[in-house]
Amino acid sequence: MLTKRIIPCLDIKNGRTVKGVRFENIRDAGDPVELAKWYAEQGADELVFLDITATNEERKTFAELVRDIARHIDIPFTVGGGISAVADVEVLLMAGADKVSINSAAIRNPQLVEDLAKRFGSQCVTVAIDTKYTEATGWKVYARAGTVETEHATVDWAKKVVELGAGEILLTSMNNDGTKAGFALDITKAVSEAVSVPVIASGGAGTMQHFAEAFESAHADAALAASLFHFRELDIPDLKRFLKAEGIAVRC
Amino acid sequence: MDLVIVDYKAGNVQSVLFALERLGVQATLSCDFETIKAADKVIFPGVGEASSAMAQLRARNLDKLLPTLEQPFFGVCLGMQLLCEHSEEGDTDLLSIIPLPVKRFETDLKVPHMGWNQLEKLQSPLFAGIAEGEHAYYVHSYYVPLSDYTIAQTSYPDPFSAALQYKNFYAAQFHPEKSGPAGSQILKNFLTL
Numbered sequence: 001m002l003t004k005r006i007i008p009c010l011d012i013k014n015g016r017t018v019k020g021v022r023f024e025n026i027r028d029a030g031d032p033v034e035l036a037k038w039y040a041e042q043g044a045d046e047l048v049f050l051d052i053t054a055t056n057e058e059r060k061t062f063a064e065l066v067r068d069i070a071r072h073i074d075i076p077f078t079v080g081g082g083i084s085a086v087a088d089v090e091v092l093l094m095a096g097a098d099k100v101s102i103n104s105a106a107i108r109n110p111q112l113v114e115d116l117a118k119r120f121g122s123q124c125v126t127v128a129i130d131t132k133y134t135e136a137t138g139w140k141v142y143a144r145a146g147t148v149e150t151e152h153a154t155v156d157w158a159k160k161v162v163e164l165g166a167g168e169i170l171l172t173s174m175n176n177d178g179t180k181a182g183f184a185l186d187i188t189k190a191v192s193e194a195v196s197v198p199v200i201a202s203g204g205a206g207t208m209q210h211f212a213e214a215f216e217s218a219h220a221d222a223a224l225a226a227s228l229f230h231f232r233e234l235d236i237p238d239l240k241r242f243l244k245a246e247g248i249a250v251r252c
Numbered sequence: 253m254d255l256v257i258v259d260y261k262a263g264n265v266q267s268v269l270f271a272l273e274r275l276g277v278q279a280t281l282s283c284d285f286e287t288i289k290a291a292d293k294v295i296f297p298g299v300g301e302a303s304s305a306m307a308q309l310r311a312r313n314l315d316k317l318l319p320t321l322e323q324p325f326f327g328v329c330l331g332m333q334l335l336c337e338h339s340e341e342g343d344t345d346l347l348s349i350i351p352l353p354v355k356r357f358e359t360d361l362k363v364p365h366m367g368w369n370q371l372e373k374l375q376s377p378l379f380a381g382i383a384e385g386e387h388a389y390y391v392h393s394y395y396v397p398l399s400d401y402t403i404a405q406t407s408y409p410d411p412f413s414a415a416l417q418y419k420n421f422y423a424a425q426f427h428p429e430k431s432g433p434a435g436s437q438i439l440k441n442f443l444t445l
C-alpha cells in the first residue's frame with residue numbers, strides 16, 4: 001500500500017541550516033548534510049530544503065550543497081527558494097535534486113510551471129502555495145514569502161497549476177504556521193479533493209494526532225514540519241509508530 | 253568491473269552515480285555506442301516523458317544499440333518503460349525489447365503514484381536479502397501491467413509490474429537509488445548478477 005509521507009523541512013542560508021537545531025548525537029547540526037543523513041536514518045520519507053538566501057552568489061553555494069546532499073542521502077528530496085527560470089531548475093536537477101518547489105515565480109509567470117513540466121516532467125515539479133484565510137476574502141494565495149496577497153482563491157489556483165503540469169502541491173496555511181495547533185484541515189481537504197496530484201499539508205503541526213488528522217480527515221498525502229522535528233519535540237520513529245497504530249499506512 | 257550508465261539527457265543520472273559511489277563502485281557516464289557495447293554491465297536510468305526520451309535515444313542511435321546488448325542491463329523507472337513496446341504516454345513507440353505495453357493509471361487515487369509502496373511476490377536474485385513487503389520509492393504516472401516477465405509487483409490499487417526480467421534485461425519501476433538501504437541492496441544485487 002502507498003504510505004503517507006513524513007517530510008522534515010530544512011531552511012538553508014549560506015549553506016547552513018538556519019533554525020537552531022538541538023541534537024546531541026550530531027556533530028554539527030548546522031550542516032545540512034549531517035542533519036539530512038540523520039533524518040533519513042530516522043525514517044523520514046523525503047526531505048525539503050528551502051534556500052532562504054537572496055543573492056545570486058549565494059544561490060551558487062546552494063547548488064553545490066544540493067550536490068553534496070545528493071551524494072550522501074538515499075531518500076528523495078525537494079529543493080526550493082528563489083527559483084524563477086528553467087535554467088535554475090536544470091542546475092538543481094543536474095546536481096541531484098529529485099524535485100523542485102516553486103512558489104512566487106509560478107504566480108508571476110504561470111507559464112513557468114508548464115515549461116518545467118514539459119522540459120523535466122510533472123513528477124519533479126512541486127508548486128508551493130502559501131495561503132491565508134480571512135473572513136473578508138476566504139482562503140487566498142499569498143506571494144513573496146507570504147507578504148503579498150494575490151487575486152487567486154486557493155482551490156482555483158491549485159487546480160490551475162495542476163492543469164499547467166504541477167505534479168504535487170505543497171500547501172502551507174499561514175494562519176496555522178507556527179501555532180502548533182494543527183494543520184488547516186478544511187483547506188487541505190478542499191485542495192486535496194480538487195486536484196488529482198498528491199498534496200503535502202504544511203503549517204501548524206504540534207502533536208502526533210495532528211498528523212493523523214491531516215491524513216485521515218484532510219486526505220493529505222504527505223505532511224511537512226520543521227521546528228517540531230528540529231527541536232525534537234516529536235521524533236519520527238515515535239510518530240510513525242503512532243500513525244501505524246491508528247491504522248494509517250506508513251513506512252516503518 | 254566496467255559499469256556504464258547510459259547518459260542520454262533524460263535521466264536522473266547524478267543520483268544513480270552517487271548511489272553507486274556510496275556502494276564504492278565507480279561508473280562511467282556515456283552515450284557512446286562502443287563504450288556501452290563494451291561494458292560489463294549497463295544501467296539505464298530515466299525520468300521525464302517517454303516520447304522526448306525516445307527522441308534523445310534515437311538522436312544518439314541508441315534505439316538501435318540497446319536491443320542488441322547481451323550483458324546484464326538494468327532499466328530504472330522510465331528506463332524500464334522504454335524497454336517495452338508502446339506507451340500511452342504521447343502514443344510513443346518504445347525500444348520493443350520486452351513485448352509489453354505501458355499504460356496510464358486509470359484510478360481515483362492520486363496520479364502520479366508518488367511515495368513509498370511495497371514490493372511483493374519477489375522472484376529474482378535481484379531481490380536477494382529483500383523482505384516481502386519492503387518499501388521502495390516510486391514516482392510515475394504510467395505503469396507496466398503484470399506479465400510473465402514480472403519479477404516483483406506493487407499495488408496501486410491494482411497490482412502492476414514493480415520489476416521485470418527478460419533475458420539479460422532487468423528493470424525496476426521504483427527508484428533503487430532513492431529507496432534507502434533496501435534500494436542500495438537491490439543495486440548491489442544487480443552488480444553481482
